[in-house]
Amino acid sequence: MTTSDRPRISLLGTTALLFEAPGTFDLPHQQRIWTLATTAAKWSGIREAIPLITNLMLTFETPPRDPNFLISALNDAWDEAQELPIGGREIRLPVTYGGEIGSSLQAVADHCGMSIDDVVSIHAAPLYTVFALGSHPGYCYLGGMDPRISMPRRQTPLQRSAGGSVSIGGSQTGVSASPGPSGWHAIGHTTWTFFDPSWTTPAALAPGDIIRFEIERVIR
Amino acid sequence: MGPTSVQDLGRFDQYRFGVGTSGAMDDVALRAGNILLGNDENAAGIEIPMTPFKLRFGRDMTFALTGAEVEAEIGGRAIPPWWRSNARVDEVLSLKTMPRSARCYLTVSGGIDVPVVLGSRSTQFRGEFGGFHGRPLQPGDILRCASPTASASSGELGVEPADLVLARPDVPAGNTTVRVIIAGEYDAFDGAAQDLFWRSGWKITPQSNRYGYRLQGPAVKPISPIEKRSHGIVPGVIQIPPNGQPIIQMRDAQTSGGYPKIATVIKADMWRVAQARLGSTLRFEQTAYADALAAEDEVSVYLDRLRADVRLFAELQGCR
Numbered sequence: 001m002t003t004s005d006r007p008r009i010s011l012l013g014t015t016a017l018l019f020e021a022p023g024t025f026d027l028p029h030q031q032r033i034w035t036l037a038t039t040a041a042k043w044s045g046i047r048e049a050i051p052l053i054t055n056l057m058l059t060f061e062t063p064p065r066d067p068n069f070l071i072s073a074l075n076d077a078w079d080e081a082q083e084l085p086i087g088g089r090e091i092r093l094p095v096t097y098g099g100e101i102g103s104s105l106q107a108v109a110d111h112c113g114m115s116i117d118d119v120v121s122i123h124a125a126p127l128y129t130v131f132a133l134g135s136h137p138g139y140c141y142l143g144g145m146d147p148r149i150s151m152p153r154r155q156t157p158l159q160r161s162a163g164g165s166v167s168i169g170g171s172q173t174g175v176s177a178s179p180g181p182s183g184w185h186a187i188g189h190t191t192w193t194f195f196d197p198s199w200t201t202p203a204a205l206a207p208g209d210i211i212r213f214e215i216e217r218v219i220r
Numbered sequence: 221m222g223p224t225s226v227q228d229l230g231r232f233d234q235y236r237f238g239v240g241t242s243g244a245m246d247d248v249a250l251r252a253g254n255i256l257l258g259n260d261e262n263a264a265g266i267e268i269p270m271t272p273f274k275l276r277f278g279r280d281m282t283f284a285l286t287g288a289e290v291e292a293e294i295g296g297r298a299i300p301p302w303w304r305s306n307a308r309v310d311e312v313l314s315l316k317t318m319p320r321s322a323r324c325y326l327t328v329s330g331g332i333d334v335p336v337v338l339g340s341r342s343t344q345f346r347g348e349f350g351g352f353h354g355r356p357l358q359p360g361d362i363l364r365c366a367s368p369t370a371s372a373s374s375g376e377l378g379v380e381p382a383d384l385v386l387a388r389p390d391v392p393a394g395n396t397t398v399r400v401i402i403a404g405e406y407d408a409f410d411g412a413a414q415d416l417f418w419r420s421g422w423k424i425t426p427q428s429n430r431y432g433y434r435l436q437g438p439a440v441k442p443i444s445p446i447e448k449r450s451h452g453i454v455p456g457v458i459q460i461p462p463n464g465q466p467i468i469q470m471r472d473a474q475t476s477g478g479y480p481k482i483a484t485v486i487k488a489d490m491w492r493v494a495q496a497r498l499g500s501t502l503r504f505e506q507t508a509y510a511d512a513l514a515a516e517d518e519v520s521v522y523l524d525r526l527r528a529d530v531r532l533f534a535e536l537q538g539c540r
Binding site: 008010011012013014015016018020025047048049050051052053054055056057059063065067132133134135136137138139141152153154155156157159169170172177178179180181183195197201202203 | 232233234235236237238239240337338344346347348349350400401403404427431432445447448449450451452453454455456457461462463465467474475476477478479481484485486487509512513516
């Protein structure tokens with residue numbers, strides 16, 4: 001195996017560790033990450049195992065005296081990890097593309113060298129899988145975006161982006177659950193409720209759920 | 221520097237729902253205040269980043285002021301820094317100026333009694349829950365206090381401030397040096413860029429708050445642009461966005477990000493970042509993982525000593 005076939009594992013100070021899987025950004029890799037998360041969450045000293053996009057962060061209940069033990073345990077567990085299929089729910093999300101909240105729609109179209117209509121239809125075409133929750137309460141990272149509408153994150157993040165923003169950051173897309181800073185490009189918005197701390201499970205969506213964006217309106 | 225808010229030590233096990241830690245920016249100061257009062261160390265207090273601040277006590281109560289040195293007065297008496305004192309009903313505590321550091325903490329006997337939401341009393345601003353109705357405190361707000369615990373202590377007492385006991389050697393006045401462990405993308409920066417990161421003084425810009433500290437200095441750029449898949453991040457992580465100006469993630473930071481990470485401020489030094497003022501200069505010093513754990517032990521030893529001192533003082537009071 002070459003080094004690029006091996007996971008990258010790095011420390012986040014003394015409170016967490018990051019495991020990054022080798023390979024492509026796709027569902028089979030993500031399903032192995034879900035398996036790894038389930039395994040690592042049971043290890044002693046681990047507070048939480050948090051899957052993101054083909055990677056996994058472990059936060060520590062107590063920092064390990066020697067992180068190398070944990071690093072080899074992760075490597076071994078990754079080699080053994082099978083793809084964990086999660087049969088999630090399918091949710092339809094009506095989206096208004098463009099407009100004040102989706103003000104980067106034109107910029108994405110320009111960057112990708114296509115029309116606004118093309119960006120919208122390419123964005124709304126696939127069935128997206130919720131890969132992970134992160135960023136802020138209830139926010140979902142989605143897998144399945146067509147790479148033709150990728151756009152690098154902002155040079156400088158915005159101090160405030162609206163709640164419900166449907167955005168593109170690199171080759172990823174997602175919907176914000178509340179207003180806050182963002183380095184992504186908003187192309188539309190939705191009015192769905194993603195998070196409520198009084199619910200038994202505070203987030204409405206979970207990894208494995210399926211989302212279909214419905215074009216409600218396109219504001220040019 | 222952000223709003224006045226109710227915070228405990230933080231919400232640590234909800235990352236998988238996208239919920240970050242929140243919690244006191246200077247956790248050492250909050251713990252010290254609670255230790256002075258005989259509270260649970262995780263009891264909620266008020267984080268105050270701005271003066272003037274005034275609070276009227278609704279009943280006789282013991283309180284403590286820790287964190288940033290502040291010119292404080294109640295009933296005509298001056299309250300020294302890192303001090304426990306008693307307030308009588310209707311007395312007004314007035315915090316006038318905070319000349320040096322960034323945040324002071326007001327703790328009360330029993331703690332601020334707000335509901336525990338998802339395991340913590342800390343204010344989650346982005347999610348608008350926790351703390352006092354999920355929002356910053358405003359003039360006129362009335363906060364309930366829990367009943368003092370059996371171990372509650374009262375009477376005038378001060379302790380040695382953390383910034384004296386845990387002072388770092390050779391740091392010029394107005395500067396803050398914090399120790400960092402290199403992070404995942406450190407090697408994506410060439411030697412010259414790494415040198416710039418270590419050798420520069422970084423100015424804390426006005427766009428710095430509980431979410432993050434945005435720093436200003438020479439542009440530190442990776443060998444080639446990096447667009448990473450989103451991954452988990454924690455408070456202390458120093459990201460380098462494409463403009464080359466570092467951002468330190470603080471307690472209200474997002475739980476994930478994709479900008480390259482050059483280093484992470486060690487947990488034992490996060491309170492120093494929290495107390496660094498806008499416009500002041502921050503410097504980074506590389507440290508090893510084992511040394512970072514040793515630094516955490518040093519903070520624990522300091523807090524252990526406070527506990528012992530407070531207990532000893534209570535015993536002496538009992539003997540009189």
